[in-house]
Amino acid sequence: MLKLLLTAALAVTGLCQYQAPANSSTTFNNPVLEAVGADPWVFRHNGHYYMTYTNNENITLYRSDVLTDWNNAESKLIFKPPLGMNYSTDLWAPEIHNINDNWYVIFTADPRNDAPPPEVEMWCEYNCPAVHHRMFVVEGIGSDPWEAQWEYKAELDTYDQFAIDGTYFTHNGGLYHIYSCWYRQYDGWPANLCITKMENPWTISSPFSERQIISVPEYTWEKTPFGRASNDRLSSNEGPQQLTNPKTNQTFVIFSAARSDNRNYCLAQLELVGDDPMNPGDWRKHPYPVFYQNPSEHAYGVGHASFTTSPDGSENWIVYHGMQDPTDGWYARTIRAQKFEWNDDGSPKFPKPGYGPYSVPSGQ
Numbered sequence: 001m002l003k004l005l006l007t008a009a010l011a012v013t014g015l016c017q018y019q020a021p022a023n024s025s026t027t028f029n030n031p032v033l034e035a036v037g038a039d040p041w042v043f044r045h046n047g048h049y050y051m052t053y054t055n056n057e058n059i060t061l062y063r064s065d066v067l068t069d070w071n072n073a074e075s076k077l078i079f080k081p082p083l084g085m086n087y088s089t090d091l092w093a094p095e096i097h098n099i100n101d102n103w104y105v106i107f108t109a110d111p112r113n114d115a116p117p118p119e120v121e122m123w124c125e126y127n128c129p130a131v132h133h134r135m136f137v138v139e140g141i142g143s144d145p146w147e148a149q150w151e152y153k154a155e156l157d158t159y160d161q162f163a164i165d166g167t168y169f170t171h172n173g174g175l176y177h178i179y180s181c182w183y184r185q186y187d188g189w190p191a192n193l194c195i196t197k198m199e200n201p202w203t204i205s206s207p208f209s210e211r212q213i214i215s216v217p218e219y220t221w222e223k224t225p226f227g228r229a230s231n232d233r234l235s236s237n238e239g240p241q242q243l244t245n246p247k248t249n250q251t252f253v254i255f256s257a258a259r260s261d262n263r264n265y266c267l268a269q270l271e272l273v274g275d276d277p278m279n280p281g282d283w284r285k286h287p288y289p290v291f292y293q294n295p296s297e298h299a300y301g302v303g304h305a306s307f308t309t310s311p312d313g314s315e316n317w318i319v320y321h322g323m324q325d326p327t328d329g330w331y332a333r334t335i336r337a338q339k340f341e342w343n344d345d346g347s348p349k350f351p352k353p354g355y356g357p358y359s360v361p362s363g364q
């Protein structure tokens with residue numbers, strides 16, 4: 001009410017230009033997009049929210065004034081791969097980063113719809129349809145992501161081995177690639193987290209001997225099915241994202257663990273407790289998942305998150321995918337958003353996943 005009176009007063013006196021909020025509702029419900037969607041990547045730039053997510057075929061950028069409703073967002077195709085390339089099919093988990101004043105889409109793709117020839121597939125320890133998935137970069141020149149000129153730039157060197165869900169990680173001015181990897185070319189499983197050094201956003205500088213594995217699925221909740229003791233089939237660490245506590249500067253990598261097509265998919269946490277991201281001993285893994293299914297609200301398989309803030313910058317928000325019906329696998333995934341806080345020890349304090357209604361982000 002107070003806000004309305006103030007608005008009226010300002011309009012009458014004309015002292016300053018009042019901009020109506022894009023959506024005057026004070027609450028929202030999940031999902032924030034009705035359509036099926038996975039691996040959301042969201043960022044805020046110059047008063048707009050931008051999102052991209054996995055659609056398998058191309059990279060489409062969405063723009064919205066609000067974080068909590070993407071059903072009528074503007075969209076723009078920023079990259080459609082030509083046929084016959086190693087990055088023509090199964091484009092997954094695109095992320096868009098602003099580095100050195102240009103834009104970089106880092107994404108996963110494969111040459112032939114995850115159907116390797118039998119004489120490649122036969123080498124794998126387990127069934128390995130994704131054996132040819134690799135990481136690629138598209139560059140957008142320009143300061144405005146909506147107007148940038150986008151072009152294919154390069155493949156990121158992962159030593160001709162499986163690589164998915166790569167992200168950029170920065171520390172003390174250094175740039176790194178963190179991605180989901182196998183130990184060897186034909187393992188099939190487990191999917192671990194690897195780190196390598198970068199010379200720029202499209203060039204890896206580490207030789208294979210320098211590649212480090214900073215996380216493997218070791219706890220019961222990272223294995224699939226839960227606690228599997230016999231082998232590592234389906235056990236995954238993937239979807240890594242850097243998250244820095246703005247007050248303490250503590251640096252975390254929040255990643256997804258277990259398996260993306262069922263209810264146990266969850267978020268896990270690594271903290272950089274030393275000063276060298278290339279030293280596995282400088283990372284500490286939290287022994288329990290930090291964001292996981294909430295059966296009482298039918299929120300299952302929650303993972304693959306990205307992070308942003310409220311329009312006024314005062315709140316932290318997580319954008320992730322989850323399932324209402326966990327028996328429907330990958331096709332049950334939809335995109336959701338919720339506010340999160342920080343624990344006393346400086347680590348992120350994520351909410352229980354659910355559908356709301358929740359208060360809209362502060363300043364919306």
Ligand SMILES: *[C@@H]1O[C@H](CO)[C@@H](O)[C@H](O)[C@H]1NC(C)=O
Nearest residue numbers: 023024025027028029068069
């Ligand atoms: C406002 O946002 C809510 C929740 O996201 C949505 O259901 C509603 O349609 C929106 N209203 C308008 C006018 O955009």
Ligand SMILES: *[C@@H]1O[C@H](CO)[C@@H](O)[C@H](O)[C@H]1NC(C)=O
Nearest residue numbers: 055056057058059060077080
């Ligand atoms: C991009 O891919 C999506 C998902 O398949 C499709 O719906 C959309 O039409 C494509 N966009 C263009 C411009 O081809």
Ligand SMILES: *[C@@H]1O[C@H](CO)[C@@H](O)[C@H](O)[C@H]1NC(C)=O
Nearest residue numbers: 085086111132134155160161
């Ligand atoms: C495409 O991928 C195959 C298998 O990983 C690799 O041997 C080949 O060199 C790649 N082609 C190009 C043009 O990079």
Ligand SMILES: *[C@@H]1O[C@H](CO)[C@@H](O)[C@H](O)[C@H]1NC(C)=O
Nearest residue numbers: 172244245246247248249250
């Ligand atoms: C966090 O990093 C910024 C930028 O380097 C620095 O100004 C600030 O003092 C740091 N804060 C803490 C608590 O270390």
